[in-house]
Structures are given as structure tokens and as C-alpha cells.
Amino acid sequence: MRAIVQKEFGGPEVLQLTDVERPKPLSGEVLVRVRAAGVNPVDVAVRAGAFPLLGEPPFTVGWDISGVVEEAGPGARYRVGEEVYGMPFFPRSAGGYAEYVAAPSRQLARKPASLDHTQAAALPLAALTAWQGLVDLAKIGEGDRVLVHRAAGGVGHLAVQIAKARGAYVIGLAREPKHAFLRELGADEVIDYRTTDYTEAVEDVDIVFDSSSEGTRALEVLKPGGTLVTIMEHGNQELAAAVEAAGRRFAGVSVEPDYASLEAIAALVDEGRIRPYVAATFPLAEAGRAHELVGSGTVQGKVVLTIG
Template sequence: MRAVIQKSFGGPEVLEVVETARPRPLSREVLVRVRAAAVNPVDAAVRSGAYPLLGEPPFGVGWDVSGVVEEAGPGARFAVGDEVYGMPFFPRAANAYAEYVVAPSRQLARKPASLSHVEAAALPLAALTAWQGLVDAAALKAGDRVLIHRAAGGVGHLAVQIAKARGAHVTALASAARHAFVRGLGADEVIDYRTTDFTEAVRDADVVLDSTAQGARSLQVLRPGGMLVTILEHGDAELAAAVEAAGRRFAGVSVEPDRAALEAIAALVDEGRLRPHVEETLPLAEAGKAHELIESGRVQGKVVLTV
């Protein structure tokens, strides 16, 4: 099979397509014929060595996949021909930029029926991050006021929709060029973070979803007892202590595979309440270009590789 690997840390040019052996599923695992694989900022950070999650190269990159079960090991939850999606193994290597991926069947869910494989692949890592932060950690409920950073980005644009599906009042931070897009997702208020200091514009938020490493500043807009959910600073003990000392709550989210959440996300999609936005699709051989797009910081929604 064809797969993208890297033999050294570096820029997007270190990604190369090679021929390698097709993996075989073990008990309770499935072999998935990948139709699409999404590209996330963490992929680029791992590739560059900025976030050496997988140790030293060589290794394959990527986690988000959508495809069709080609082979099922004994006891697997799916049968040959089932359409599935997920984010297997994270934070261990999944080698998702490939024609075939092996995954534990309990780390996958049935693909939302209303989505293409390209759209479904755009969901797992970003949607699970938003879900595990807003639903699992913050227990977001109807009437809560939530502030979402980077609301036009991969995690942010899904977080806005998940929060609205929970009945929350959403204040979104995005550049002026993205305001129409974010309002179209259902945001109640949109603030241009480039011209307005959000700490002066927002007050008494019940929840802040921070994907920008601005936890200390985000703390300023929370009501007493409110919760700071942070993605990039999830292991920051000093920040956690400061939040708690201020009479607020802290939740650091490091995303993990979650079949139940994937099923809930798929249900929202098929009910018409959640839709991923794919800004660009590229073939597997152009994984390097996909990483360039992700690292530009200008992507609205997601970039997906077709396989």
C-alpha cells in the first residue's frame, strides 16, 4: 500500500509517499480502506519536531480517517463493508495518511450517513476536542454563556455548533473576514480579536474554550465558579492553580479516542445540527502542501487528503 512517512524532522518537504506492507488486524481490530484523512495542526507540530509526540522518526503521521472496513478481526464491532470514521490510537501513532489503517474497533464509529468520507474525516480529532471540553468537562447546558477562541478554525467552528446544539449562548472570537462564516454557524455574538480586547468586551462567561494559550487572560472573563477549558495549556499546573485560586474551575483537555462521543457527534450531524467545513481537499501525494496550508494559520475549517 501507499503511505506517507517522514524519515527526519523538518518542514513539509520531509513528508514522502512510500510503498509499505499493508497492516493486518488483530482480535477486535479492523482494517480500514481509507477514503479520506484529515490534517490537523498537531500533525504539523509532530512532523516538525516542535511536539515530539512519537519520538524520533521514521514514522507515519495523521490520525483522522474515514473509510470502509476491508477486514475484521475476531470479535470486532464492525463487518466488512461498514463505513466508519474515527481517530484511532491518539496520542500513539495511527499512520492515518495511508491507503489502509488498522484500528481497534471500539475506537471507531459508523460514519455519519449524511456526510461524504471527506467531510467525515474532517470531524474526529477536532470534534472530539470540542465535545470532550464543552460536554464532558464543562457539562455545557442550555442558557450557559460560552466564549470560543479561534471560532473559524478546525476545533472552533465545530465547537460553536456543538455549543449551540446544547442551547448555549455563544460569543465567538474571529477575524473580521470570518465573521459571516462564524455567524452562519450560529454564533450569537462575534468579536474581532484583532481590533477588540476580548477581556474588555466579555463578562461573566460560564465557560471559555481556549485554543490559543491565553488561559491567564481568558480567566478574566469568567464568572465566579465558571470553567476555563484549555487545549494547549492542558498540562499547566501553574495556570490550573491560578484559576482555582481565583474561584474558577479548570479543565485541561488532551483529546482521546471516544466511540460514544463519535456516535453522539454523528447523531448531531445526521440531525442537521452539525456540519464540518472543508476548505480544501488534496490527494495523498500532496500531504506536504496540506501541511503548508495548516501552518499558514489562514485555514477556515479543515484540510483533508483524499486517498
């Protein structure tokens, strides 16, 4: 099969299309014929060596996949021909930038019926990050006031929609050109963080969803007992202690595979309450170009590789 392999850390040019051996599914696993693979900022960081999750190269980056079950091992949850999506193995290697991926069937879910594979591949890592932070950890509920940093980004635009689907009042931080997009997603208020100090414009927030390493600034807008959800500082014990000492809750998200949450997300998608925004697509052979775009830090929504 074809896969993107890198033999060294470096820029996007290290991502090379290579012929490799096709994996075989074990008991409880399925072999997925990948139709699309999502590209996330963590992929870029791992490729460059800035976040060495996978050790030394050679390896294949990528976790978000959507495709069709080609083979099913004994005891697997899915049959040959079923369409599935997911984020297998994270933070260990999944080899997602490839024509085939073997993965535990319980780390995948049936693809939302209303989405094609390209759209579905944009969901898993970003949507699970938002879901596990807002729903599992912060216990978001009807009427909660939620502040979302980087609200138009890959994780942020899904966090906005998940919060709205749970009945929250959502305030999004983003550059002014992205405000119309966020209002279309359902954001109740939108603030340009470049021209407005959000700590002066916002108060009495129940949940801050932080994807930008804001640290203790969140305490200025959080209610007593409110929750700081952070995806960048999940291991920061000093920050956790400061938040708890101030009478707020600290919730660090280290995203993990979870088929039950993927099923819940798929249900909301098929109800028309969540929709991933795909900013650009590239063929597998042009993974380097996809990394250049994601690495720019300016993408609205997600970037996806199309395969086959």
C-alpha cells in the same frame, strides 16, 4: 499499500509517498480502507519535530480517518463493508496518511450517513476535542454563555456548533472576514480580537473554550464558578492553580479516542446541527502542500487528504 512516510524531521518536503506493508487487524480490530484523512495542526508539529509524540522518524503521521471496513478481526464491532470514521490510537501512532489503517473497532464509529468520507475525515480529532472539553468536562447546558477562541478554526468552528446544539449562547473570537461564516454556524456574537479587547467587551461567561494559550486573561470574563477549558495548556499546573484560586474551574483537554462521543457527534451531524467545513482537499501524494496550508495558521475549518 501506499503511505506517506518521513525519515527525518523537517519541512513539508520530508513527507514522501512510499510503498509499505499493509497492516493486519488483530482480535477486536478492523482494517479500514481509508478514503480520506484529516490534517490537523498537531500533524504539522509532529512532522517538524516541535511536538515529538512519535519519537524519532521514520513514521507516518495522521490520525483522522474515514473509510470502509476491509477486514474484521474476531470480536470486532463492525462487519466488512461498513463505513466508519475515527481518531485511533491518539496520541500514539495511527499511521493515518495511508491507504489502510488497522485500529481497535471501539475507537471508531459508524460514519455519519449524511456526510461523504472527505467531510467525515474532517471531524474526529477536532470534534472530539470540542466535545470532551465542552460536554464531558465543562458540562455545558442550556443557556450557558460560552466564549470560543479561534472560533473559525478547525476545532473552533465545531466548538461553536456543539455549544449551540447544547443550547448555549455563543460568543466567537475571530478576524472580521470570518464573522459571516461564524454567524452562519449560529454564533450569537462575534468579536474581532485584533481591534477589540474581548476582556472589555465580554462579561459573565460560564465557559471559556481556549485554543490560543490565553492563560489567566480568561479570569477577567469568567463568572465565579465558571470553567476555563484549555486545549493548549492542559498540563499547565501553574495555570490550573491560579484558576482554582480565583474560584473558577480548570479543565485541561487532552483528547482521546472515544467511540461513544463519535456516535453522539454523528447523530448531531445527521440531524443537521453540526457540519464540518472543509476548506481544501489534496490527494495523498500532496500531503506536503496540505501541511503548508495548515501550517500557515489561517485556515477556516479543516484540510483533508483524499485517498483512493
